[in-house]
Amino acid sequence: MPLTNKAPLKQNSLVIGLLVSLSTFTYGSTNAHIHGQADFTVAMEANLVHMQLTLPAGDAIGFEHNPTNQQEQQKLNDAKAKLQEVSTLFVLNTQQCEIVESIVEFGTDNALKGSFESNSMLQDVGRDEHEHGHQHNHDHTDKHASTESKHQHNNIIAQYMLECSSADALKNMSVNLFDIFPAISTINAQWIAPHGQGGQTLSANTRQLNLQ
Numbered sequence: 001m002p003l004t005n006k007a008p009l010k011q012n013s014l015v016i017g018l019l020v021s022l023s024t025f026t027y028g029s030t031n032a033h034i035h036g037q038a039d040f041t042v043a044m045e046a047n048l049v050h051m052q053l054t055l056p057a058g059d060a061i062g063f064e065h066n067p068t069n070q071q072e073q074q075k076l077n078d079a080k081a082k083l084q085e086v087s088t089l090f091v092l093n094t095q096q097c098e099i100v101e102s103i104v105e106f107g108t109d110n111a112l113k114g115s116f117e118s119n120s121m122l123q124d125v126g127r128d129e130h131e132h133g134h135q136h137n138h139d140h141t142d143k144h145a146s147t148e149s150k151h152q153h154n155n156i157i158a159q160y161m162l163e164c165s166s167a168d169a170l171k172n173m174s175v176n177l178f179d180i181f182p183a184i185s186t187i188n189a190q191w192i193a194p195h196g197q198g199g200q201t202l203s204a205n206t207r208q209l210n211l212q
């Protein structure tokens, strides 16, 4: 795959380290998705930028269980396709960076093992034991089903890799997720880079993430 040629292993290792740090930094020991909120992590190292966007499936497609019919499958496919429209979703400050890879998955984070080739660290970002303590707006028909039918809280997780022609080209980006999935009202964004790290809460009116 092209990445091997373009990105020396040393760089990947650094990014791995950064993402593991970010994972701990961002999520700590307790993590659960909160409806209406997406999580966004950005890890920059040299000319590579890894990004992961995690949103509760319910906010994107209206349900969180595995699709049980064609209509539900279609909804999921549509959502995945929207998250692949990267030039709509992300508006970068520069044309020196381009998204060279994107993967969108549905499931719990643990189900994503092996989904992103050569980027095992991304599977650690947002790993979720799914001990959900959050409140749901939607009906929980299986609320009292006890052990035989454990309620699923699947996410839609999109992973992107950017490659920039110079290391400091990417300074900010606008994230237009709110236009695509109006049920998302906030994005908890965290970034980490050799020059520092930071976090921002993005909303429809404040959707530019500064990376400096």
Ligand SMILES: [Zn+2]
Residues within 6 Å of the ligand: 033, 056, 058, 064, 132, 136, 152, 153, 154
């Ligand atoms: Zn949930």
